[in-house]
Amino acid sequence: PSKFSKDVYQETEVPGVAVGLAWTSVGGDILFIESSASEGKGKLTLTGNLGDVMKESASTALTYIKSKATELGIDPGSFAEKDIHIHIPEGAIPKDGPSAGITMLTSLVSLFQGITVKPYLAMTGEITLRGKVLPVGGIKEKVLAAKRSGIKEIILCEKNKKNIKEIDDRYLEGLKFHYVSNMMDVLDIALEGRS
Amino acid sequence: PSKFSKDVYQETEVPGVAVGLAWTSVGGDILFIESSASEGKGKLTLTGNLGDVMKESASTALTYIKSKATELGIDPGSFAEKDIHIHIPEGAIPKDGPSAGITMLTSLVSLFQGITVKPYLAMTGEITLRGKVLPVGGIKEKVLAAKRSGIKEIILCEKNKKNIKEIDDRYLEGLKFHYVSNMMDVLDIALEGRS
């Protein structure tokens, strides 16, 4: 791996950090989504210059996790005793839209389970409360940004497969794609077999 | 059923999900309205880029259910111990207006009773606190969108019957309409005999 991709690896070597793909005013980019928990009363804090729709994704991810707590091996009683903080650097860049949903989900489950996310993996996709993954826009720009940053695997919604087919093959070299339709599939790929 | 309508079927195979009909900036569309409950203190969270009037429908639906809890077989004491979250994908599209009322009602009762909504069924109508269903606009666009999506039955307010009569018969083929004036009628059609 290049020095840059080593950076990406090290950035995610703590539980609670996942790599998303975004399409902001400065073009395609990777986003580190960071979650942290501390003793509290169930408050959710969201920082990093996030718009309302992106904040709603965080709320939706958290409700989904609560509804699947037992299945995910998380103590359902623990949510009321913790404050959760999700931060997305870089604060100077406004961020919005629903596409960070699966990354927020992965970041939170990684935190609650105490296991790190698979390295060199990025993802983008909207989430729903019943566990579906929905397609998002800006796929080409996001994939190019992922490659530039040393990412090797990307999780996308199955309905975004058609957007990958439209990209010239030479840009996709060295990238492995995972197509999913269900949020549990995302977690299987991102967290399975890790500690 | 076509592959598409199979999708619709699977999307609603968990309690708490109902299919509404909407008329947004991108035309007629079906909306999945998703409800989820978790341990809490009676907080209501609404996400999915919803306007104020649509948020008010959710509040009205919940108050109606509380006032009819015993009749609906729901423990009245349970509301204070739960946080409820209603989400409507897709977050990128702003949604507003009172027409999602009966779908929110159905989604919540499906959740509280733990039974799934009848498949291939969609609905649109405003609700009131005393249990009436009121007519809404955009019927033609909504019906065409329902048919495109594989829907087979539609619940409408009795006062919207005249809007159906104005639609050319060939567009209505394969669709069954239920006309209601009362919110209990909606639940009878959407949830009766299910588990």
Next chain:
Amino acid sequence: PSKFSKDVYQETEVPGVAVGLAWTSVGGDILFIESSASEGKGKLTLTGNLGDVMKESASTALTYIKSKATELGIDPGSFAEKDIHIHIPEGAIPKDGPSAGITMLTSLVSLFQGITVKPYLAMTGEITLRGKVLPVGGIKEKVLAAKRSGIKEIILCEKNKKNIKEIDDRYLEGLKFHYVSNMMDVLDIALEGRS
């Protein structure tokens, strides 16, 4: 009675529903004001696309009722244990102004006493905290709308009598007017002798 007026009758056959007269952007109209109570902590929820002044009327009506609870046969301790919700269909139409005051008062007292409002009765008037009824505007448009809707009796502020005198008699045929200056008079007319 015509089929339409039968509708009006049925709409109000539950406690907590009263008929007001409004003058909105679409002209004179009748408004159903619906109140509901559920176990809670004294929260007041107001829905139906209401402006700030109309919301203040609801708050004023509730404070008045609290101050007269014993006189009205309502347990003063009950307010802290209930959440109250007032809804005015139709959500698509913005509503504002102080003229719904006496209708909100009637709706709430009907709910708390568990008795229905007199049928075919509508009303319009501003309320004060000390129990006065104040005159409001748009009387002619409101009266014509009431008649069109099958209403047979109307409560108005005594100071609005002059507005009725300016209306051509043929429009008033079949309508009975009650002129009041005090909020207790409204309740006597709307709820007396009912159960």
Next chain:
Amino acid sequence: PSKFSKDVYQETEVPGVAVGLAWTSVGGDILFIESSASEGKGKLTLTGNLGDVMKESASTALTYIKSKATELGIDPGSFAEKDIHIHIPEGAIPKDGPSAGITMLTSLVSLFQGITVKPYLAMTGEITLRGKVLPVGGIKEKVLAAKRSGIKEIILCEKNKKNIKEIDDRYLEGLKFHYVSNMMDVLDIALEGRS
């Protein structure tokens, strides 16, 4: 007294109602300021289409009363167990500015002491937290409105005496003026010797 002034008398025959003088968009006018208390937790509700500065006057009046509770014969422990509501009809007219201060003070003390305000009395003046009365504007318009409404006595800040001297004597006939610099003087005039 004319029929009109009899009206004014009756309007204030309950504790908690005081007559202020205002200068709104529709000219000089009298305002009935109404206060009501109910079992609660110390919440202050302000209605009647009031601007921020007018709301601040209510808050300042209440803090002053709390700091002088013993002197005023009010139980200091009672504030935490009551919700207080101040309403100023007429809701359709926006009201703002600090000049309702002494009227709000009088209305609240009348309520807490359970004694009515002197009849045919109106007042206007800003209040401070340490008990001073400050001069206000629009004196001529306010005085003419008071006279038209049957008012016989007016309380003003001593520093507003010069504004009265500028008014032609024939407009002042039948009016008695009280000039004050201290908030306790206002209460002495408005509430003394009453029950």
Next chain:
Amino acid sequence: PSKFSKDVYQETEVPGVAVGLAWTSVGGDILFIESSASEGKGKLTLTGNLGDVMKESASTALTYIKSKATELGIDPGSFAEKDIHIHIPEGAIPKDGPSAGITMLTSLVSLFQGITVKPYLAMTGEITLRGKVLPVGGIKEKVLAAKRSGIKEIILCEKNKKNIKEIDDRYLEGLKFHYVSNMMDVLDIALEGRS
């Protein structure tokens, strides 16, 4: 002393009142900053048409006092049991900026210690959380207003000394200046030896 300066003296003869110097839209002026405490839960209320920066000064002053409570002879446990209200007449004039900081500090300490502020004394200066006094603008206008109002002593930040040197001597006659860099110095001058 002239009648006017006697006024100023009397205005501050209760604990909790201090005289500040302001530069508002109507020019230089003196401001009476009034603080009052009542039984409560630690709430801070700010009135008098204050802008956000001026409100922040009040919050900063209160935190500073809490951190120095023992040193100032104030019971640290008392803050949680009191509501504090700071008011600055005159409500019709918007006020903003950080320059009221030392006056707010003085007003609050005067209140908590129960001793009055030295008469004929005014002040202006920004405060910091660690106890520094910072220079402010509008010194010439403020000093002229102080003199017009009968003020005899003025507290300024040491870094504002240069602004006094630029004022013609005849305007400074009869005025004594205290230059400070620390907030404890302000309290020594304003409250020392008083009761």
Next chain:
Amino acid sequence: PSKFSKDVYQETEVPGVAVGLAWTSVGGDILFIESSASEGKGKLTLTGNLGDVMKESASTALTYIKSKATELGIDPGSFAEKDIHIHIPEGAIPKDGPSAGITMLTSLVSLFQGITVKPYLAMTGEITLRGKVLPVGGIKEKVLAAKRSGIKEIILCEKNKKNIKEIDDRYLEGLKFHYVSNMMDVLDIALEGRS
């Protein structure tokens, strides 16, 4: 050291004060970031005319400290029993952006550990929830302002090293730079060996 740099030294001789570098509308400048704690319930107050992104940095710094409390020798149970206030003079100047992150972090840890920050030291850099330091803009203007103010050492993100190389050497004389990539490195330099 010049008189000015002695000032800087004295300003930071209490725990809780750290020197940041900012680039505001008035050019490069040093900022004193002040933190204070008092008995409370875990509330965070932020003053000094701060924009939303700068406020988010404070929240992020505090969450990071909570998650590393044991490692930093801070009692994790203490956060729920304290209110924390961060203030940045001068209130007249609006401040925003994420670059005060490491200074806020240092200020808070200095406060909680009760040890002062190294004198003549300034810093600028964005923080993340997982402990990374990110590069920021305006480096040249900030460095020149630091030198003018008597600062001798500066902490920057490693990725800002290239911005220093672009500055003419004569402007850097007498300045020592520390390049960091991790938030713990900042604390080691700013607080190590101090008391």
